[in-house]
Amino acid sequence: MSRSFHVAAIQIDTEFSSCAFSTKHDFSKDPKKILVISWTNRKLVSSTTSTCILFDSGGTFHSFGYEAEKHYSELVLNDQHINWYFFKRFPLKLYKSKRLTRETILEDVNGKKMEAMKVFSSVIGYLKDNMLKEYSRHFIKIYDCDITWVLTAPVILYDTVKQFMRGAAEKVGICGNRLLIVPEPEAASVYCMYQxxxxxxxxxxxxxxxxxxxxxxxxxxxxxxxxxxxxxxxxxxxxxxxxxxxxxxxxxxxxxxxxxxxxxxxxxxxxxxxxxxxxxxxxxxxxxxxxxxxxxxxxxxxxxxxxxxxxxxxxxxxxxxxxxxxxxxxxxxxxxxxxxxxxxxxxxxxxxxxxxxxxxxxxxxxxxxxxxxxxxxxxxxxxxxxxxxxxxxxxxxxxxxxxxxxxPDPAEYAVLKGAVLYGQRQQKDWI
CATH class of the missing domain: 3.30.420.40 (ATPase, nucleotide binding domain)
Known part of the structure; x- marks a missing residue:
């Protein structure tokens, strides 16, 4: 694992997804200083967004999270949703798959099918781009080579899910030598170690x-x-x-x-x-x-x-x-x-x-x-x-x-922030 100046973590759960990051400097001064990305839902600010993704009738990515929920609701009200693809709570279906491969198929809320790899890579790509936009608000310039990305994964079928997620991340430009995948309970354990x-x-x-x-x-x-x-x-x-x-x-x-x-x-x-x-x-x-x-x-x-x-x-x-x-x-x-x-x-x-x-x-x-x-x-x-x-x-x-x-206080961020800390701990010469 090459050294990076920043560590960014992405957590994609069944109900909600979230992102956070910290810098080499902040970690050396105060490991607990981690910025969690915020989202807006009907004027309410939240540290998570809904795990929903919407593709248009041609299979092109349209939106993710609360924005996807809102747009799909409007399509339903106008009776224009039939040919669109709307996936909700898909990680649970994905992780329950006994044979998870690059060819695994997911069904949307109306039974329409799409490759799970396309769905998952689109989510990671969206969250990655959103994270980079957030970086631009805090730093003058950021390069991909400056970031180590950490994805959390369920402990069940970890080895299979890990390979799938690695493939999905690489499809959206996250290189293997800049990617870590950590089991959720291990990430949460690291978070507790720093409390x-x-x-x-x-x-x-x-x-x-x-x-x-x-x-x-x-x-x-x-x-x-x-x-x-x-x-x-x-x-x-x-x-x-x-x-x-x-x-x-x-x-x-x-x-x-x-x-x-x-x-x-x-x-x-x-x-x-x-x-x-x-x-x-x-x-x-x-x-x-x-x-x-x-x-x-x-x-x-x-x-x-x-x-x-x-x-x-x-x-x-x-x-x-x-x-x-x-x-x-x-x-x-x-x-x-x-x-x-x-x-x-x-x-x-x-x-x-x-x-x-x-x-x-x-x-x-x-x-x-x-x-x-x-x-x-x-x-x-x-x-x-x-x-x-x-x-x-x-x-x-x-x-x-x-x-x-x-x-720990707060307990709700344990997995996400623990993933950031896990990534920082891999830079052993920083500690």
Whole structure:
């Protein structure tokens, strides 16, 4: 690996994608100084963009991320989308392929087919170009030879995915000697190594011979990997698990089930189909709220309901009231109230929304710790967007009180920023 003045990382996940970079100078002064690229979605600024890609009817790349979502929605409204290619959440389908090759085919949301290599290379090319534009805002001039690119990959089928991603990157001009591909849990581990924790705690966590489980808990998936630390902090993989669908979306689904029980299935169906933007806003707002809910919370939790949900209810129930629906159900009476557009529920009801997700995660961890070579795992590293949840952290801490639980701050950037740090660490003469 040749020396570079900059390291740029690209993370392409099932739901969202993101980019970040740091310079040789910043890494030598403060390794944690890493710039994450921001995206705009309906005037809201985010550190990630949706993993969606749109090609026109001729198969030419059109757009990626929130821009692709917006343009495709407009095509659907105008009934002009049939001949276009719109791929959403395609990495999951790609990584699940038992025989991933350059000839692998992906189907878009309408069943139209395209080479997976073309889809993936177009994504990498777009993110690369977007990153270079961002560089131009911070530096006078940048050359490809000045950048080491790091792509993250799932630990499952890593060797196969690695070769595929390398081929996709080379198609858009990222040369092999400027490209690193790192397993997601290993990247997150490197990120944790650079976090400010107590000296004794940190030495125990990454001492030679120490074993730890790293859990990447995202909103849709949860992935568990176990490492044993070797000399020079080299990691030996002891166990790798499939991505399981026990993440924060299960909590979202429990919340939507609660709302559906209150307003009725017909109302919720109408709200989702007729006011899709408001429905997405509701989930986003609840997603922020669910991370802040504490397991010892008392009193009531307040969630603002979109006005379009109230419109949908009034359209279907012109003579009814949501308040009356709530009061008619004994399990909600005096526990859930509606004040204008504010839904207020007792804290224990909000906390109960996490039960299914947390119980499945904990049960699986318990099963893994029964493996003979994993019984002496001493620590758990919890990273990812869903790792920010106070309730999830508390449940894991309670269930595994005999193990150290480490949650970096912020946990949601662990894989992306860890990939940048991984790239910097390869420049051994900088350290």
């Amino acid at each position: 400010p924790v107590q000296h004794v705690y940190k030495s125990r966590l990454f001492d030679p011979g120490a074993k730890y489980m790293i859990i990447i808990a995202e909103d849709r998936t949860v992935e568990m990997t176990v490492y044993e630390v070797q000399h020079d902090v080299i990691l030996k993989e002891l166990y790798k698990a499939d991505k399981c669908h026990w993440g924060g979306t299960i909590v979202d689904e429990s919340f939507l089930s609660l709302l559906t029980d209150i307003v009725g299935k017909d109302v919720m169906d109408a709200f989702r189909s007729n006011y899709s933007d408001s429905f997405i806003d509701l989930l986003r707002d609840f997603g922020q709220k669910k991370h802040s809910i504490r397991p010892d919370e008392i009193g009531k939790i307040t969630i603002q309901l979109p006005c379009h949900l109230l419109f949908a209810f009034n359209e279907i129930n012109p003579e009814g009231e949501i308040k009356a629906n709530i009061e008619s159900k004994p399990k909600y009476k005096n526990k859930i109230t509606l004040l204008k557009d504010k839904l207020r529920m007792e804290a224990h009801i909000a906390i109960s929304l996490f039960e299914e997700s947390c119980s499945k995660i904990i049960y699986h961890i318990q099963e893994l710790f029964r493996y003979p070579n994993l019984k002496d795992v001493s620590s758990i590293l919890l990273v990812g967007e869903y790792a920010e949840s106070n309730v999830l952290q508390a449940n894991i801490r309670k269930a595994f009180y005999d193990k150290m639980l480490f949650v």
